[in-house]
Amino acid sequence: MSDVLDEKIVSILKEVAELPDDVEVTGEQNLRSNLGIDSLGMIDLVMHVETELDIKIGEESVSNFATVADLQRHVRELAANPVA
Template sequence: MKNRSELIALFERKATEVAEREIKGVDESTVMSALGIDSLGMLELVGTMEKELGIHIPDDQLVGLTTIKDLIELIEERAAA
């Protein structure tokens, strides 16, 4: 499993692909909605991260995620399952 800084870098790469514009400088406290990616885009972003990391996150577990930290903690939890 990747460490947190690697997960943030992966998030930035995938967010840049989904948003079709460069997204950089995020950290664990970054609020995902502030990145200008809508809910469908966020599902696509998480789906590409799941594929790369070899994990599955049920869509219902994505509800209520606010920050990058929330997403990273969920990824770590799913990777440990």
């Protein structure tokens, strides 16, 4: 499940960052400096992830997302422990 989830997150990241399909996105990449996602892009990214994956990411969590892996880890935790 987490591989599929990680792939979906990468797909959303590519869409938000307007990256070509052939660009490889890895967990170590920084969302801001490597992928060019600014503060407005982070809001867009969170909204897309919430909509596509039917989860709710708290605003306070967004500042903790430095790398792709940070985002993936947080989303996996939310998906594994849904709040009613």
